[in-house]
Amino acid sequence: MGKYAIRRILQTIPALLLVSIALFLTIHLIPGDPATLMAGPNASEAELAAITRQFGLDRPLWSQYLTWLRNAVTGDLGYSFINKYPVNKLIAQRVPATLELALAAAIVTVVISFPLGILAALRPGSLIDLIATLLSALSFAVPGFWLALMMILLFSLKLQWLPPSGRPDLLEEPAAHFKSLIMPALTLGLGLAATLARFLRSAMLEVLDQDYVRTARAKGLRERAVIARHVLRNALIPVVTVLGLHTGDLLSGAIIVESVFAWPGVGRLTVQAIGWRDYSLLQADVLYIVLAFMVINLLTDLTYAVIDPRIHYQ
Amino acid sequence: MSQSATRLGKQTDKRPDTGESLGKLALRAMLRHRSGMVGLIITVALVVVALLAPLLAPYDALQMHPQDRFQPPSRAYPLGTDEFGRDVLSRVLIGSRISLSVGLISIAVATLLGVVIGLVAGYEGGWFDTVSMRLFDALLAFPAILLAIVIVAIVGPGTVSVLLAVAIVNIPLFARLMRANVMGERGKDYVLAERALGAKPARIVFRGILPNAAATLLVQITVAIASAVLLESALSFLGLGTAPPAPSWGSMLSIGRGYLRQAPWYGIFPGIAITMLVMGLYLLGDGLRDALDPRRQKLV
Numbered sequence: 001m002g003k004y005a006i007r008r009i010l011q012t013i014p015a016l017l018l019v020s021i022a023l024f025l026t027i028h029l030i031p032g033d034p035a036t037l038m039a040g041p042n043a044s045e046a047e048l049a050a051i052t053r054q055f056g057l058d059r060p061l062w063s064q065y066l067t068w069l070r071n072a073v074t075g076d077l078g079y080s081f082i083n084k085y086p087v088n089k090l091i092a093q094r095v096p097a098t099l100e101l102a103l104a105a106a107i108v109t110v111v112i113s114f115p116l117g118i119l120a121a122l123r124p125g126s127l128i129d130l131i132a133t134l135l136s137a138l139s140f141a142v143p144g145f146w147l148a149l150m151m152i153l154l155f156s157l158k159l160q161w162l163p164p165s166g167r168p169d170l171l172e173e174p175a176a177h178f179k180s181l182i183m184p185a186l187t188l189g190l191g192l193a194a195t196l197a198r199f200l201r202s203a204m205l206e207v208l209d210q211d212y213v214r215t216a217r218a219k220g221l222r223e224r225a226v227i228a229r230h231v232l233r234n235a236l237i238p239v240v241t242v243l244g245l246h247t248g249d250l251l252s253g254a255i256i257v258e259s260v261f262a263w264p265g266v267g268r269l270t271v272q273a274i275g276w277r278d279y280s281l282l283q284a285d286v287l288y289i290v291l292a293f294m295v296i297n298l299l300t301d302l303t304y305a306v307i308d309p310r311i312h313y314q
Numbered sequence: 315m316s317q318s319a320t321r322l323g324k325q326t327d328k329r330p331d332t333g334e335s336l337g338k339l340a341l342r343a344m345l346r347h348r349s350g351m352v353g354l355i356i357t358v359a360l361v362v363v364a365l366l367a368p369l370l371a372p373y374d375a376l377q378m379h380p381q382d383r384f385q386p387p388s389r390a391y392p393l394g395t396d397e398f399g400r401d402v403l404s405r406v407l408i409g410s411r412i413s414l415s416v417g418l419i420s421i422a423v424a425t426l427l428g429v430v431i432g433l434v435a436g437y438e439g440g441w442f443d444t445v446s447m448r449l450f451d452a453l454l455a456f457p458a459i460l461l462a463i464v465i466v467a468i469v470g471p472g473t474v475s476v477l478l479a480v481a482i483v484n485i486p487l488f489a490r491l492m493r494a495n496v497m498g499e500r501g502k503d504y505v506l507a508e509r510a511l512g513a514k515p516a517r518i519v520f521r522g523i524l525p526n527a528a529a530t531l532l533v534q535i536t537v538a539i540a541s542a543v544l545l546e547s548a549l550s551f552l553g554l555g556t557a558p559p560a561p562s563w564g565s566m567l568s569i570g571r572g573y574l575r576q577a578p579w580y581g582i583f584p585g586i587a588i589t590m591l592v593m594g595l596y597l598l599g600d601g602l603r604d605a606l607d608p609r610r611q612k613l614v
Binding site: 022142150275282290 | 460548
């Protein structure tokens with residue numbers, strides 16, 4: 001396991017290096033001179049020259065990359081082109097909102113998918129099974145941003161139950177804060193819930209067919225105990241993997257959902273950075289999201305190895 | 315014999331030998347697959363609508379009727395009008411052309427490049443395999459929407475950038491699929507036999523291995539087009555895709571979002587159109603997966 005973990009971590013390094021090269025080149029691939037991008041279109045010749053000197057933009061590209069990489073490894077990703085704040089500070093301000101949204105969405109996912117998946121598996125072909133199947137097809141087909149708009153239309157504009165956007169301060173207006181969290185969390189969590197319910201259903205159906213379940217029933221164990229102790233425990237193995245793999249979807253879904261609900265998280269910052277043409281902010285923001293995505297995938301793989309001792313990695 | 319044919323052989327051993335070809339069996343399974351057929355009908359209907367859109371649209375999609383701004387659905391405007399008095403139905407109909415063409419073209423490019431890279435990487439191995447797969451690892455490290463956003467940020471917003479972004483996002487998926495297929499087939503008897511007979515690698519790969527992977531590829535293409543339609547609409551919704559006044563479904567929703575209170579229909583109908591198209595393709599893909607996989611045919 002230890003060896004596998006080390007090998008798996010080492011495997012991510014080449015991908016991470018390539019990602020860093022791609023993101024470093026972003027600023028150089030965008031039409032226009034990087035110095036002008038940094039200084040703004042109205043900068044004087046002297047200002048441009050000063051920026052070129054300061055950031056070493058006259059040096060060869062590989063040398064600039066190595067400097068950028070060295071700084072990045074130490075956590076220094078530079079300054080925003082627009083307001084000149086350290087990008088780390090701007091991103092750090094947005095992280096709590098995204099984490100809060102992702103956590104709330106994960107709770108929505110588990111609360112909906114588990115009962116739905118279990119009931120659908122226990123009564124295949126029933127109404128609840130049909131609902132689970134329909135929901136899973138819909139969750140793929142309905143775009144998240146449209147679901148968000150329809151929720152705003154119903155819960156904010158028609159019923160006036162929930163605010164259409166924003167995130168009031170938790171300490172100053174706790175009730176308003178939680179109200180503002182409901183629709184973004186539902187939008188983000190519903191899609192994943194349907195996917196997870198479908199996986200749980202098929203995993204449970206497979207386990208229900210196993211000999212040890214028949215044995216458990218034959219020895220007179222109550223159905224509830226059979227389901228809880230034998231079926232659910234074994235069915236959870238693939239489900240945990242699917243949950244882990246789709247946690248990345250929460251991150252990408254957050255980009256859209258945060259934009260629709262004006263939720264001040266990292267995802268919205270990504271879209272805002274493009275609108276502001278703040279490429280150093282975009283670069284850092286994307287780097288952090290990709291890092292989080294890779295770490296989640298890595299943890300999923302390692303968790304899988306821990307919870308299922310039958311798996312041997314070559 | 316191919317892998318799928320071998321599997322089919324095992325499967326049909328238990329059934330009376332009807333002597334039917336793999337294609338016929340798959341077609342019959344598809345025709346019996348209820349949700350798959352629903353998907354096929356929806357998809358074909360929407361493709362026909364897209365082809366005939368200029369004839370079906372009651373108005374010019376760009377024509378403004380300033381006196382009819384924000385008209386609710388009526389006999390004159392079945393799906394209402396937008397902020398310039400343009401007919402929403404006509405715009406939704408013409409919009410289907412943008413969604414479908416972005417989906418089809420980008421996935422055609424991704425399939426072509428992905429398949430060729432995957433076949434070569436899987437068959438030849440060596441440095442090409444290592445380099446291409448590490449490159450795809452890096453691309454797959456990005457969530458799809460984020461990668462598309464970065465590409466559009468570099469190239470600049472617009473339909474062509476979206477096409478490029480959607481294609482690049484999908485190339486690694488096709489390449490990995492083909493590579494896995496080739497690696498599975500490489501050691502099979504029919505490949506060894508062709509090699510022993512002196513067939514060139516290109517012939518073995520394109521005429522021997524590729525047809526055996528066609529079923530998996532077809533399913534992947536269908537699902538990828540559905541994802542491409544969603545990605546295009548998401549990028550247009552974020553203001554990075556097809557720019558107004560072109561009637562892309564995503565950009566219509568992006569603008570309609572600002573008028574949800576006075577013109578809810580503006581934000582409803584383009585969303586229904588996206589959902590229908592994606593749902594049709596999704597169900598079709600699901601049906602094809604079941605119909606083309608001999609192990610699943612008995613479930614249909």
